[in-house]
Amino acid sequence: MKTQEMALITRDALLLPDGRLELNIITPHHLRMIADVCKGKYPLAFGMLKANGTPPCYPSVTQCEIIDFNQLNDTSLSIVLEGKQRVKILSAARQRNGIWMARTIPSSNWHEEPIRGEFELISAALEQFFEVNPNLFELYSKIHLEDASWVSQRWLEVLPLYNKDKLTLINQPDCHQTMEFVLELIKSHAD
Incomplete structure (x- = not known):
């Protein structure tokens, strides 16, 4: 390379x-x-x-x-x-x-993949996050709420986590572990 x-x-x-x-x-x-x-x-x-x-x-x-x-x-x-x-x-x-x-x-970027099943919840939650944070939403000409990789990466950018913890998720070969993490986080705050 x-x-x-x-x-x-x-x-x-x-x-x-x-x-x-x-x-x-x-x-x-x-x-x-x-x-x-x-x-x-x-x-x-x-x-x-x-x-x-x-x-x-x-x-x-x-x-x-x-x-x-x-x-x-x-x-x-x-x-x-x-x-x-x-x-x-x-x-x-x-x-x-x-x-x-x-x-x-x-390095390899995460590949685009459709968001399905219960993970649609993290997409809907991101859409709500953008609605209450219009300054962030205005930066984008187009949002890709149907793409699991795009949604996962936007969550990593905005979640208040330690940088070293974000790095652990970023270094995964795909977005699956991040999707699981965000879904569990949303579910735990919904109770």
Whole structure:
């Protein structure tokens, strides 16, 4: 497999393929990095923050694209990222300008599959979650509540779990364990 160098941006959040996330970019070195990404100098990867880590994130990250941006009143930049491809960090180094660059290798994305049976409950619950969180819902031009993989990944992005616990579910070969986890969580709160 071919490795690729990517700029790395980290936050205490999760972004998976087909997910969307809005970030504020404040620091000058991150603004320059975003400009370089937009100019096509290198691709961008988003990683979940790992305290006291080198690199400052877990090794499973998501290559993403900037799909929208706005300059805010305080001159910071708001960007919307869309996850594209899961990748694994092989090595990373912080450059003199403060930007982390990572050597990555592609990982497998979860495959699309229909959501069926009792798991339709997690799809309906996600739809309700989007209704009460319109700012998140507005990031998506289309939602895929019929796709178990898409629904599972959106739940992992929004559930308040420790990043290391999310990582355990992310590193599964498919969405089945995440679907089971979310279904049990919903059932336990319905009682």
